[in-house]
Amino acid sequence: MSKDKLRIDKNCLNCDHVVEELYCPNCGQENTPSRQTFHHLFIHFFEDLTHYDNSFWRTIVYLFFKPAALTKAYMDGKRMSFLAPVRLYIFISFVTFLTISLFPTETVNTKVILKDTKNNKELIIPTIDSLHIEEKSVNGLTKVGILSQKNNDTIIKILQQTTEIDHGKSNNKEVADFGYKSVTELDSIQKHGDNEIKVSKTEYWFLKKWLAVKEENSNEQIVEKFMYAFTSNIPKVLFLYMPFFALTLWLFHDKKKWYYFDHGIFTLHYFSFLLLLILTLFLTEKVMLLFATTPVTDWIRFSIKSVGIFWMIYYFFPAHRRYYQHDFLTSLYKSSLIILINLVVLFILVVLFALYTFNEIH
Known part of the structure; x- marks a missing residue:
C-alpha cells in the first residue's frame, strides 16, 4: 500500500467529493499529490x-x-x-x-589448438568461422608488413583445414542434412524434379530454413544457437499455447461439472508455475557460471537441473488429482494422456518457433 503523504486539500481531484482518508469514499481514487517522481x-x-x-x-x-x-x-x-x-x-x-x-547470446568460439612440443605450450588459433575472417584479410596483413609470407602461408593453411573440419568435410560430426546438400539443390529438385521426389509446401519451408541455417553456421554454432532459441522461446510459446492446453482439459473432463473457465484458471496457475520454475533454473544456471568449473560445481548444476525438470513434470499429477478430485488411477490415466499429448504438440511448436527465429540470433 502506498505510503505517500495525503494532500492538504480535502477535495478529490477526480470527482471533487470531500475525502478525509487515503482513498475517496465516492470514486476510490487515492488522495495523493498528482505530480510524482519516477521512483x-x-x-x-x-x-x-x-x-x-x-x-x-x-x-x-x-x-x-x-x-x-x-x-x-x-x-x-x-x-x-x-x-x-x-x-x-x-x-x-x-x-x-x-x-x-x-542476458546476451553466447557465441561459439570455435578454435584449433596447436601443441608446441619444444616449449611445452599450446597455441590457440580461432578459425575463420569464429572470427569471420577471410583469407584476403590475412593476405592484407602480409602486404602491410605485419606478417611474413611464410607465416601467411602457414596461417592460411591452418585456417583452411580447421574451417573444413567445422563444415563437416573432414569428420563425421555433420548435422542432419535430410539428403540435400544446399538450398540451391532443394530448389532445383522442387522446380524440375518428378512429383515422387518433391516435398509438400510445409516440408519445403522447413527444409529450406534448415539448409539456410546450415550454410551460415558451423555445427557448434547450430547446436548452441538452437538451444538458446529453444529456451528463450518457451515463454512465448507457452503464452500462445494456453488456450489449447485448457481445451484439452475441457475435452477430458465432465462438461456439465466443469466449465472452460475452470480449466482456464487451472491453466493460468500451472503455466505461471512453469514460467517461475524456468526463470529460477535460468537464474541458477547464470549464477553457477560465475564459479569455476569443477566436479563439485558440475554435480551441483546437474542436481539442480534434474530436480527442477522432475518437479516441472511431476507437479501436474498431484495438481490434477487435487483439483479435479478423481481417484488415483483415473487421475493418473487422464493426466498422463493430457501431459503426453501436450508435450508432443508443445515440443513441435517450440522447435518450429526456434527454427523460425534462428537467424535473428547473432
Whole structure:
C-alpha cells in the first residue's frame, strides 16, 4: 500500500467529493499529490501489479510448493488473500521475458589448438568461422608488413583445414542434412524434379530454413544457437499455447461439472508455475557460471537441473488429482494422456518457433 503523504486539500481531484482518508469514499481514487517522481511511478506500478504485500509472497509459495491449492482457493472464493490468476501470470511472464532478454547470446568460439612440443605450450588459433575472417584479410596483413609470407602461408593453411573440419568435410560430426546438400539443390529438385521426389509446401519451408541455417553456421554454432532459441522461446510459446492446453482439459473432463473457465484458471496457475520454475533454473544456471568449473560445481548444476525438470513434470499429477478430485488411477490415466499429448504438440511448436527465429540470433 502506498505510503505517500495525503494532500492538504480535502477535495478529490477526480470527482471533487470531500475525502478525509487515503482513498475517496465516492470514486476510490487515492488522495495523493498528482505530480510524482519516477521512483514513485515504478513502485506504484509494481504494487498495482502484484499487490506487493503478504498476499504476493503467499501466492508464490502456494504456486511453487502446493500444487492446485492456489486454484482451489480461488475457485472457492478466497480471492483477496492471493494474487489474481491473470495478474500473476502477466507479472511472472513479464519478469521472465525481461530477465532472459537482459542476458546476451553466447557465441561459439570455435578454435584449433596447436601443441608446441619444444616449449611445452599450446597455441590457440580461432578459425575463420569464429572470427569471420577471410583469407584476403590475412593476405592484407602480409602486404602491410605485419606478417611474413611464410607465416601467411602457414596461417592460411591452418585456417583452411580447421574451417573444413567445422563444415563437416573432414569428420563425421555433420548435422542432419535430410539428403540435400544446399538450398540451391532443394530448389532445383522442387522446380524440375518428378512429383515422387518433391516435398509438400510445409516440408519445403522447413527444409529450406534448415539448409539456410546450415550454410551460415558451423555445427557448434547450430547446436548452441538452437538451444538458446529453444529456451528463450518457451515463454512465448507457452503464452500462445494456453488456450489449447485448457481445451484439452475441457475435452477430458465432465462438461456439465466443469466449465472452460475452470480449466482456464487451472491453466493460468500451472503455466505461471512453469514460467517461475524456468526463470529460477535460468537464474541458477547464470549464477553457477560465475564459479569455476569443477566436479563439485558440475554435480551441483546437474542436481539442480534434474530436480527442477522432475518437479516441472511431476507437479501436474498431484495438481490434477487435487483439483479435479478423481481417484488415483483415473487421475493418473487422464493426466498422463493430457501431459503426453501436450508435450508432443508443445515440443513441435517450440522447435518450429526456434527454427523460425534462428537467424535473428547473432
